[in-house]
Amino acid sequence: VAARELAIVLSRPRALVIKAGLPLALAIVLVAGHAPTFWAGMLLTVLVAMVGAVGTAVSVSRAREAGFLTRLAATPGSRARLLTGWVLAAAAVDVVQLLPVAIAALVTGGGGATEFVVLLAALAASLVVTNVLGCVITLAAASAAEVLLDVVVVLAPLLYLGGLFTGVPADGWRAIAAALDPFSHLHSAFIGMLGGTATYPYAVDVAAALAAAVVAVAVLAALSRRILERD
Secondary structure (H helix, E strand, O other), rough: HHHHHHHHHHOOOOHHHHHHHHHHHHHHHHHHHOOOOOHHHHHHHHHHHHHHHHHHHHHHHHHOOHHHHHHHOOOOOHHHHHHHHHHHHHHHHHHHHHHHHHHHHHHHOOOOOHHHHHHHHHHHHHHHHHHHHHHOOOOOOOOHHHHHHHHHHHHHHHHHHHHOOOOOOOOHHHHHHHOOOOHHHHHHHHHHHHOOOOOHHHHHHHHHHHHOOOOOOHHHHHHHHHHHHHH
16 A cells, blocks of 8 residues: 555656645745744644645545545455555655755754754654544545545644644643644754754654654554544
């Protein structure tokens, strides 16, 4: 299934170039316009979240409508392995798609090699989380069109709890929620890459984002049978 996902992407290089070019254009506008690092990081983090979640949610929903998931459910072998392979391949494609954004931030921002490595780790982990989230959302969505609304409804509170719109509180339950939220750490990594003061230490950003990705994959594996066999 992962090979199928990658083959579909490689068969449409023009579409991949367009999908990579649009986020890059936004990143260049934000950086070249010297937008405040907090708000530039916020917009780029929201962009990453939407790219990962919407793309996979629509793909899985359309695959269900076409009967592909039903065929996968009847395939011998581990359903968890099939579905996680598919989602991880989609996340890998998204990393390639958004890599120019990270490079633009490196070239024009105030960060260096360390900040770039932190950003890449947080970006890859966050895309795994968002792709898993998009896949799980299809359990509730009735059609490919409906998943767009469902993605926004689910992502909005996660982005808010990550402190993207108001900043991370110094203490209280929201500070704990933000520390556990992978989007908070991606936002922190973008701020550091753009030359600002990151919200968290670099090691915390990397560790927290990777831990969230591992948890997300475990949840996907646990729900794989329900996702594949849902009518």
